Amino acid sequence: MKTSWIETIIAGSYALILHIILLALFVIGMESQTPPKLVSQPKVDIVQATVMDEAAILQEVAKQQQLENEKRRLEQERQQQLDKKLAETQQELARTEQEFLDQQQRAELEQKQLELEKQQQQEKIAKLEQERKLQEQKTREAEQHRKQEEEKKQQAEQQRKAEEQRTLEAEQARKIEEEKKQQAEQQRRAEEEKRKLAEADRKAEEQRKAEAEKARKLEEEKKRQAEEARKEEEKRKAEQERKAKIAEADRLLQESLAAEQQEQEERRVAGVVDQYSLMIKQRVKRYWIRPGSAETGLQVTLRVSLLPGGDVKQVTVIKSSGNSVFDRSAESAVYKAAPLPQPTDPKAAAALRDFQFIFKPE
Amino acid sequence: MTKIWLTLIWLLAFLPWQAQAELVIEITGGTEAALPIAIVPFGNTGFAPPEDISHVISNDLARSGRFAPLPQQDLISQPHEKAQINFQDWRLLRSEGLLVGKVDSIDGETYQVQFQLFDVYKAQQLVGKRYQVPASGLRRLAHQIADEVYQALTGEVGVFSTRLAFVTAIKNVDGTKRFALQVSDSDGANPRTVLQSKQPIMSPNWSPDGERLTYVSFENGNAEVFIQEMTSGRRNSVAAFKGLNSAPSWSPDGKKLALTLSKAGNPEIYVLELATGNLARVTHNSQAIDTEAVWMPNGNELVFTSDRGGRPQIYKVPAIGGKAERLTFEGSYNASPDISPDGQMMTMVHVQNGKFYIAVQDLTTGAVHVLTDTGRDESPSFAPNGRMILYATEQKGKGVLAAVSVDGRIHQRLGESGSEVREPAWSPIRK
Known part of the structure; x- marks a missing residue:
């Protein structure tokens, strides 16, 4: 603005x-x-x-x-x-x-x-004029310049020599240095070697130590395991004992139970057997045509074997009445009554598979 | 030690078996029902027999009341010998026995008969026999076979080949009666007349050997006791005393007769020694009638009817005489006793409500069992095996023969004679 x-x-x-x-x-x-x-x-x-x-x-x-x-x-x-x-x-x-x-x-x-x-x-x-003067000046100056140049050259030669000397020295120094360096290197290497050896030693030592440690630990572990195993074993044994005791108690209980059960079962079977015995008895009795001549006091004992269906497998007189007709009447009664009532219960049926009959006129 | 254990184990192993074997079922009683028996019609080759043997056998067995022959239509098959029998079939019929047989003849005169009786359940022959008989002997043989079967299955002696003696009365057109003493087979069939008379014949009684009959005949106008030999027909009078000579009864040894004689004025029991003719009086009760004496099987006692108690009752007295013992107490009238061969039972006429029945009394217990129901039954006589009682009864106003089993279950009408039949006597078993 x-x-x-x-x-x-x-x-x-x-x-x-x-x-x-x-x-x-x-x-x-x-x-x-x-x-x-x-x-x-x-x-x-x-x-x-x-x-x-x-x-x-x-x-x-x-x-x-x-x-x-x-x-x-x-x-x-x-x-x-x-x-x-x-x-x-x-x-x-x-x-x-x-x-x-x-x-x-x-x-x-x-x-x-x-x-x-x-x-x-x-x-x-x-x-x-000026040009002439300048020419003179120039000539003078060229002379001076030449002298200067020469001086310069000498100086340069000197310098070069010095330089050479210096280079030589430097080379020498370098060589010495090199040597030194080599020595140093050697030393270094030796040292390095030493160091390495030491290191190796150290490492070996470490390894050894580690191994020893490991072995120790392993040993310890083993011991621990053994201890554990021992304890485990002890525990197992204790457990086993305990279990055995329980099992024993259980077994005893089971046994008593089984005995009781068996007793019960036996009673049950006996009941069934009784029932069927009665049925068999009534059935056979119905078929028994007692000889009219049967005197009181006659008695025949038969052994009866039944087939599973209640059919008569075999009837044998195991104690004769002395009256063959009476005996036979009993045998025939058993045969005629077949099939005899058989319980479905296998135990009771088994008990009724073979049994004895006693036939008496009264 | 091990041995003991083994033994124990062994014993234990057998325990259940033993326990099982201990089961014993006791059966008492049983029935006395008729035994089912299968009687297969006998096979025949050659001439056909004039008698149906198996039919006769079947009837005999059925009549005894002890057998129930299966109806013909129930017979599964018709075997005639063992090889042809399938026992399982017969078991299904639940028959106790199976009778098979054959009747063969090559000339129609002589017959070869064989029978076999089997126990169906055991598939066993119980009895088997072979006979050779003339055609006329076939019927008799059939009874014999029936006896074999009967005995094999009941254990008792069969009485089918025994005979019956009885008196028939035939009314002549002129109103008079003709009497005959007849002997028939045990089934009443095949009657033969052994004596004929215009006068009454009464009280036939068999000698123990079955060879002779004693009876009362009025042929001489008076009641006279005769003995007649069956085979020869020879007869002679053994008691023709003054008065009544009646109710002869042969002693078990066959040497004596018990008689009812009224030669002393009142009917009394006497024993006549046949060999010597010696007569011994047994009863001495002049106030009462003592009659119808029979021997106890022991031959030492007599059982007779007497009204010495006011009404006819049965008494027992020693055969040599002595104190009479009353046997019947049931009913107001018991008469005409007969004693079973085993001496256990007595059969008699028992009156109830004015009707006459056949009853049996157990001589041990005294129990009386009335067996008949017609109300006009008389003259009971035991079969020689004691199982049946033969008696006379009335049917359609006519006297007929009948038999009843001792248990009263079996009633049989015997014979088909067109005449009035009375006073039967069952022969003993022929030895």
């Missing part, structure tokens, strides 16, 4: 100056020259800025901008007007100046041409 202002001012100033110059030239052209007079000096406004809140500022700025823009536009318009006028004036001025210059130049050139021709001659002489 300021700059713009300044520029405007400057521009304004230039325009003014130009006007003055032109005027002066005009004057000069026509009359004598007069010192320029200061006509006007634009004042610079110092704007007192206060800090406001940003919005306000922005607003203000915007406003200002707008105002300035407007101003600038007006200024520009004005400037354009001015420029235009200035351009026209300049053109005119330039044309006029050109004409003037052309006249001046031609005069000057003629002057100059003369002076130059004289000067050129003088200069030529001077120049020749």
Whole structure:
């Protein structure tokens, strides 16, 4: 903004100056020259800025901008007007100046041409002199230069020799150094070897130790395991004993239970057997046709074997009554009564598989 | 030690078996039902026999009351010898015996008869025999076979080949009666007249050997006791005393007769010694009638009817005389005793409500069992095996023969004679 202002001012100033110059030239052209007079000096406004809140500022700025823009536009318009006028004036001025210059130049050139021709001659002489002098100087300088060069060469030779010497020394030193280095290297290597050996030793020791430790641990583990096994065994034995005791108790209980059960079972079977014995008895009795001649006191004992279905497998007289007819009547009764009632219970049936019959008339 | 254990184990192993073997079922009683028996009609080759042997056998056995022959239609098959028998079949019929046989003749005169009796359950022959008889002997043989079967299966002597003696009275057209003493087979069949008379014939009685008969005949106008030989027909009078000569009864030894004689005025019991003719008086009760004496099997006592108690009752007295002991107390009338061969039972006419029945009395217990129900029964006589009682009864106003088993279960009508039949006597078993 300021700059713009300044520029405007400057521009304004230039325009003014130009006007003055032109005027002066005009004057000069026509009359004598007069010192320029200061006509006007634009004042610079110092704007007192206060800090406001940003919005306000922005607003203000915007406003200002707008105002300035407007101003600038007006200024520009004005400037354009001015420029235009200035351009026209300049053109005119330039044309006029050109004409003037052309006249001046031609005069000057003629002057100059003369002076130059004289000067050129003088200069030529001077120049020749100077050239000679310069040649001498040059020769002197070349001699000096040669001497210097020689000196330089000697110095260089010296230097080279010194350099060589130095190189030699350096080589020697290097060799020594190398040797040293080698020795050091050797030593280092020996040391390294030693170190390695030591390391190996250490490692071996460590290994040994580790192994020993391991062995110890193994031993310990073994011992522990053995101990554990022993304990386990003890426990197992105890458990076994306990179990055996329980088993024994259980067995005894089972035995008594079994005995009881067996007793019960036997009673049950006996009951069934009784029942079926009665049925068999009644059935056989029904089929027994006792001989009319049967005297009281006759008695025959038969052994009867039955087949699973209750059919008679075999009847044998194991104790005869002495009366064959009586005996046979009993045998026939058993045969005729077949199939004899048989219990489905296998135990009772087994008990009734073979049995004895006693037949008595009364 | 091991041995002891082994022994123990061995014994233990046998315990159940022993326990099992100990089961004993006791059967008492049983029935006295008829034995089922399968009698297969005898096979025949050659001439057909004039008698149906198996039929006769079957009837005999059935009549005894001890057998129940299977009906013909139930017979599964018709075997005639063992090889043809499938015993299992017969077992299903539950018959106790199986009788098979054959009758063969090549000339129609002589017959070859064979029979086999089997125990069906054991598939065993119990008895088997072969005979050769003339055609006329076939019936008799059939009775004999029946006896064999009977004995084999009951253990008792069969009485089918015994004979019956009885008196028939035929009314003539002129109103008079013709009397005959007849002897028949034990089934009443095949009667033969051994004596004919216009006068009554009474009280036939067999000699113990079955060879002779004693009876009362009025042929001489008076009751007279005769003895007649069966084979020769020879006869002679043994008691023709004044008065009544009646109710002869042969002593078990065949040497004496017990008689009822009224030669002393009142009917008394006497014993006549046949060989000597000696007569011994047994009863001495002039106030009462003592009659119908029979011998106890021991030959030492006589059992007779007497009204010495006011009403006819049965008494027992020593054969040599002595104190008479009254046997019957049931009912107001008991008469005509006969004693079973074993001496255990007595059969008699027992009156109930004015009707006459055949009863048996157990001589040990005195228990009386009335066996008949017609109400007009008389003259009971034991079969020689003691199982049956032969008696006379009335059927449609006519006297007929009947038999009843001692237990009263079996009743049989015997014979089919068109005449009035009375006073039967069962022959002893021919030795």
